[in-house]
Amino acid sequence: MTRTAIQHGLVLTMDGAGRIIQDGLVVIEGRDIVAVGPFDAALAATCDAVIDATGRIVLPGxxxxxxxxxxxxxxxxxxxxxxxxxxxxxxxxxxxxxxxxxxxxxxxxxxxxxxxxxxxxxxxxxxxxxxxxxxxxxxxxxxxxxxxxxxxxxxxxxxxxxxxxxxxxxxxxxxxxxxxxxxxxxxxxxxxxxxxxxxxxxxxxxxxxxxxxxxxxxxxxxxxxxxxxxxxxxxxxxxxxxxxxxxxxxxxxxxxxxxxxxxxxxxxxxxxxxxxxxxxxxxxxxxxxxxxxxxxxxxxxxxxxxxxxxxxxxxxxxxxxxxxxxxxxxxxxxxxxxxxxxxxxxxxxxxxxxxxxxxxxxIGQPDTGSIEIGKRADLITIEARQPHLSPLFDPQKALVYSARGADVRDAVIDGRLVMRDRKVLTVDEDALLAEVDQVARRCAARAGIALPELRITRESDHA
Ligand SMILES: [Zn+2]
Structure with a gap:
C-alpha cells in the first residue's frame, strides 16, 4: 500500500484539541491518515511519495x-x-x-x-x-x-x-x-x-x-x-x-x-x-x-x-x-x-x-473533516507565501478573511492525490473547458435563451 508524506507544512488539524503543528508531517497509507505530528525524518523515510508543503498550510479538505x-x-x-x-x-x-x-x-x-x-x-x-x-x-x-x-x-x-x-x-x-x-x-x-x-x-x-x-x-x-x-x-x-x-x-x-x-x-x-x-x-x-x-x-x-x-x-x-x-x-x-x-x-x-x-x-461524514489518525485522508495545501496572506500572524483568520479558493495547491481525496500544484490529475481540464463551452451554448439555444456571441480565443483558433 502506498505511503505518502505531506511534510514541512503548518498543519491545522481541526481535531478536538484544535492542534496546530509547525513544520508538520502527515502520513497517509491507502485511504487513511496513519500519522500526524511534527516532522520526523525517520518516519518520513518510510514513505514512497512526498508532498513538500514548505510555505504552505495543510488543512482538512x-x-x-x-x-x-x-x-x-x-x-x-x-x-x-x-x-x-x-x-x-x-x-x-x-x-x-x-x-x-x-x-x-x-x-x-x-x-x-x-x-x-x-x-x-x-x-x-x-x-x-x-x-x-x-x-x-x-x-x-x-x-x-x-x-x-x-x-x-x-x-x-x-x-x-x-x-x-x-x-x-x-x-x-x-x-x-x-x-x-x-x-x-x-x-x-x-x-x-x-x-x-x-x-x-x-x-x-x-x-x-x-x-x-x-x-x-x-x-x-x-x-x-x-x-x-x-x-x-x-x-x-x-x-x-x-x-x-x-x-x-x-x-x-x-x-x-x-x-x-x-x-x-x-x-x-x-x-x-x-x-x-x-x-x-x-x-x-x-x-x-x-x-x-x-x-x-x-x-x-x-x-x-x-x-x-x-x-x-x-x-x-x-x-x-x-x-x-x-x-x-x-x-x-x-x-x-x-x-x-x-x-x-x-x-x-x-x-x-x-x-x-x-x-x-x-452531512453525516464523521470520518472526514479533520486531520487525525484513522480518518479518511482528505486534505489540501494552501500557499501562504503570498501578499494577501502576509504577514501570517493568525492562520485561521487569514484563511477565513483573506484566503480564496485559488490559493489551494494540492488536494488529496480518499488517500489519492487528485490535484498537484493546481493541476487536476483525474480530468483533462483544457479539453473539458472547450467541450462545455460548446455543450452549454447548445443547451441554452435549445432552451431558447439568447446569449451574446462573445467568446474567448483558444489555441485551436490559431491552427
Ligand atoms: Zn440550493
Missing amino acids: LINSHTHLCMTFGRTIGPERRLLEWLDLIMPIMAAMDEDALYAAELLGCVENIKNGNTSLVENIFMPPQAGSDIEDAAFRALRDSGIRGTVARATEARAFAPRFCETSAEQASRVARLAGRWHGAESGRLRLSIGPLLPWVLDEAGFRITRRIARDNGLALHMHVAESPEFNRMIAQHFGRDIRQVELLEEVGCLGPDVQAIACSDVSPHEIELLAASGTAVLFDPPTRLFWGTGFPPIREFITAGITCGLATNGAAANCGQDVFESMKYACATAKTAANDPEALTAARALQMATVEGARA
Missing part, C-alpha cells in the same frame, strides 16, 4: 455541503432576477440536457470544487425523470471519475412545479431504490445518495411522510432547502392552506432529526430554531447566495447558541456564480456579525470548523 452542479451551465444567467424567476429561467436549460451534457456539467462542477479545495460536496440534483434510465447516473459517474467525495442528494417534485420534473411517489420509490443499490456506498464509501423535496410545497403532507419512509428504507439522509425567505414561508402557508411555517411542517410530518440536513434557514422563528435544535437537525448556510438574491440571511449566532451542528455551502454556480467555500466562510462571518450587530457573532475559528469537521458531521 473543505466540505461544500450543498450545491447544484446540474445547474452549472446557468452560471451568470439570471443572478439579477428574483429567486423563483431565476429558477424558471434556468430550468429549460436543464431540461435541454441529455445524459452526456449533464455529465459534462457535473464534471465541470467537480473540477471547480476540487480547484477551490472542496474535497467533499453534496450535489442537490433535480432533473426531469427519464423513461428507461436514471439521469442521476451521470452525476454519480462525474463524481466517481473526478475523484471527489460526494453525495448526490436527489430532489423530488410531485406538484406545483414544471410538470416534466414531477413524479409519483411510486416512481420516486423505485428510482431511489435502484440508485441506492448502484451507488450508495460505492467506491469504498466515497459516493453516497440522499433525498428530499426541492422546494417545500412540491410535496403534500403525505408526500413528505412517504419520502421520509423511502429514506429510512434505503438508509439515506434527508437533504432539503428550508425556509429560504419570508416569501417562501408565505407560499408554504398558501400551498398547505393553513397558517404554518416550514420547520413546523417538517416537525409535523416527521422530517426533522439527526439524519436531516436543512439548507438556507433564512427565515426561521425562535420556536423553529428550538425545533431544529431539539431534533438534532443539521443546518447548512450558503450566505453568498442569500445575499445575492437579497432574500435575507440566517441569524447564525442564534443557531450556534442553540447548539445546532452547522455546515457551510456555496449553493449552485448558477446562483452563487462560484464554488468557493472560503467566500462562504467570510460571508458567514459578515452576515452573522451584521445580523447580531456584534463582531464576535461568528469567529473565524468557528467558521473554519463549519467548513471542515463540523460540516462533515452535518
